Amino acid sequence: QKEVEQDPGPLSVPEGAIVSLNCTYSNSAFQYFMWYRQYSRKGPELLMYTYSSGNKEDGRFTAQVDKSSKYISLFIRDSQPSDSATYLCAMSASRDKVIFGPGTSLSVIP
């Protein structure tokens, strides 16, 4: 079983839709949970960062962590064509290496 699993998609939604992206993990020691966004032919950029369980909101983006289920989510409200990218979940335990999911490819259609 991989440490971090993520549906690769591709996911295609109409503009304005609510998008839900998810990852599951197996290592209960993970405490830091991140979402990175990667545009085509670019490096990933940090989008959201959450410590431990709970929700975090930033504009149209909401990150959720459920440690009891080992499940994290990223919600995008009012999705825009500029949100079309690959979204990578990532997590780590204390000062340790970051483990990335394989990424979900998202297309938002105007």
Next chain:
Amino acid sequence: DVKVTQSSRYLVKRTGEKVFLECVQDMDHENMFWYRQDPGLGLRLIYFSYDVKMKEKGDIPEGYSVSREKKERFSLILESASTNQTSMYLCASSPEGPTNEKLFFGSGTQLSVL
């Protein structure tokens, strides 16, 4: 604007060649990393460094080495390139701290080994 700069965007090399990938960051970050990214496999850590002249193996160090002579520069070396090293290589840096969650990435080098 903070930056991680990778010297080449695209590289084509022959099997057996020695390949140097250069990475420079201007954020005075302590930590630097080299990842490779392959479809379906995500990002895999090759090597990292928490200080000048210090290096640590990541998950897939075989066939690679690194050099960090200056704080801002972290080089990845493929000693004898092979076709299975065809990949996107990403350099990243992060500030000193308890975690490495805030990684800043370069734009990547797409390496093709023929």
